[in-house]
Amino acid sequence: MSDFNRRDVVKIGAGLAATTVLGGPALAQAPEWKIQPEKGASIRVMRPAKFVQGDETLFLENTAKYEKMTGVKVRVDSEGWEDLVPKSAVAANVGKGPDIIYGWHDNVHQYPDKVLNLNDVANYLGAKYGGWYDLAQKYGKKGNNWISIPLGASGSKMVYRRSMLKAAGYDAPPNNFPGFLKMAQDLKTKGTPIGFALGNAIGDGNGWCHWVLWGHGARMVNEKDQVTLNSPETIAALEYVKQLYDTFIPGTLSWLDPSNNKAFLDGQISLTANGISVYYAAKTAADPKLKEMAADIEHASFPIGPIGKPSESCSMVPAYVFRYSKFPNASKDYIRFMMEKEQYEPWLEASIGYWGHPLKYYENNKIWTSDPKHTPYNSVIKNALWLGYAGSLGYASAGALADYIVVTMFASVASGAKSPKDAAAEAQKRAERYYKI
Numbered sequence: 001m002s003d004f005n006r007r008d009v010v011k012i013g014a015g016l017a018a019t020t021v022l023g024g025p026a027l028a029q030a031p032e033w034k035i036q037p038e039k040g041a042s043i044r045v046m047r048p049a050k051f052v053q054g055d056e057t058l059f060l061e062n063t064a065k066y067e068k069m070t071g072v073k074v075r076v077d078s079e080g081w082e083d084l085v086p087k088s089a090v091a092a093n094v095g096k097g098p099d100i101i102y103g104w105h106d107n108v109h110q111y112p113d114k115v116l117n118l119n120d121v122a123n124y125l126g127a128k129y130g131g132w133y134d135l136a137q138k139y140g141k142k143g144n145n146w147i148s149i150p151l152g153a154s155g156s157k158m159v160y161r162r163s164m165l166k167a168a169g170y171d172a173p174p175n176n177f178p179g180f181l182k183m184a185q186d187l188k189t190k191g192t193p194i195g196f197a198l199g200n201a202i203g204d205g206n207g208w209c210h211w212v213l214w215g216h217g218a219r220m221v222n223e224k225d226q227v228t229l230n231s232p233e234t235i236a237a238l239e240y241v242k243q244l245y246d247t248f249i250p251g252t253l254s255w256l257d258p259s260n261n262k263a264f265l266d267g268q269i270s271l272t273a274n275g276i277s278v279y280y281a282a283k284t285a286a287d288p289k290l291k292e293m294a295a296d297i298e299h300a301s302f303p304i305g306p307i308g309k310p311s312e313s314c315s316m317v318p319a320y321v322f323r324y325s326k327f328p329n330a331s332k333d334y335i336r337f338m339m340e341k342e343q344y345e346p347w348l349e350a351s352i353g354y355w356g357h358p359l360k361y362y363e364n365n366k367i368w369t370s371d372p373k374h375t376p377y378n379s380v381i382k383n384a385l386w387l388g389y390a391g392s393l394g395y396a397s398a399g400a401l402a403d404y405i406v407v408t409m410f411a412s413v414a415s416g417a418k419s420p421k422d423a424a425a426e427a428q429k430r431a432e433r434y435y436k437i
Helices: 006-013 053-070 081-094 119-128 134-140 162-167 177-189 204-215 232-245 259-265 277-283 288-296 328-339 341-350 360-364 375-383 395-402 405-414 420-434
Strands: 042-048 073-079 100-102 149-155 157-161 271-274 297-300 314-321
Touching: 042 081, 042 328, 053 073, 053 328, 053 341, 073 081, 081 100, 100 328, 119 149, 119 328, 134 149, 134 314, 134 375, 149 328, 149 375, 157 162, 162 177, 177 232, 204 232, 204 271, 204 314, 204 405, 232 405, 232 420, 259 271, 259 277, 271 277, 277 288, 277 297, 288 297, 297 375, 314 328, 314 375, 328 341, 341 360, 360 375, 395 420, 405 420
Parallel strands: 042 073, 042 100
Antiparallel strands: 100 314, 149 314, 157 271, 157 297
């Protein structure tokens, strides 16, 4: 991936820094923010490692801005995506570590009693910025209380090479499961296979596997938190993925989140499910061949399955503050500061559409229309289902997700290690260990 510096941010963000919301939520008069950092405060922040350099560049610049304005010392540690979950759990259990963690999905719902109530932060931001999307509230709240503040979410779309699809007879990916499978088979015949992550990839693996599961009308649990994985719908989803896997490039069983990015940019695959980072890397690369590839990259929504409606997900990043923090006010103030328009919009723009926004005010930011290839990523939080659908969020949903039950189920069938019936039955038993009703 190419380097990305402040000059690139200015270049990409030219004309975008000031956002006028047309026909969307207007900036409102928020309640007065009264929380002030403690004198001599020093906080530590842990967040996911970057997938686009502009994200980290602006995040750190905004942090430095906060330090200068408040005198609070802030240390930011970026961790690998798969490392965040266990490191967050260790901090919760030993009562020591980062003050703030920008974690994944519903991790915080495993230990809601270990974190601060953030109603004051959420109510202030929601009132000022047009309110929170439903999915942000789903991840952020435990009952009536906010236990985390969603920073944003990385959403996947179908990322494909227009020329390769055209060579196989397609202008774009078909918007239904049978047509999509046929396209994948035709692409393999042309020597331009597709590839989706089937390793324990917290973003990509979970994203596309849940899309297929939900698209067939299956789900891990129902609205009463009763495990329903061992069902005809799940078996149909597994049978579909077995056929789809036969069209994949070899090696996807071990793919983690960076793997499909590399395979796509190396020209090994014609289509994958990913955030905008693949396009970003090609567009900003020094290599003229990658720049040429960027012009050939397109994005599309996931095809719709037998249920007849979208079944996409996204990788939510919520910020939470542990009770052991010696500086709770500084931690809350930092989270609030990073979501304010003056910091959030330049960060959103520098991320070039990789991170979706949880507050409705930002939906008409110019980043979503400055390049038509950004536009499909505008609604990743607005339209997505939660991981743990259709049940509640808590220890069970977070534990089951961290155990990669759904991804492992699909991988076992794809590899031929288990039949669809056996894989569904085993996944049912694994999920029931968490959902004890």
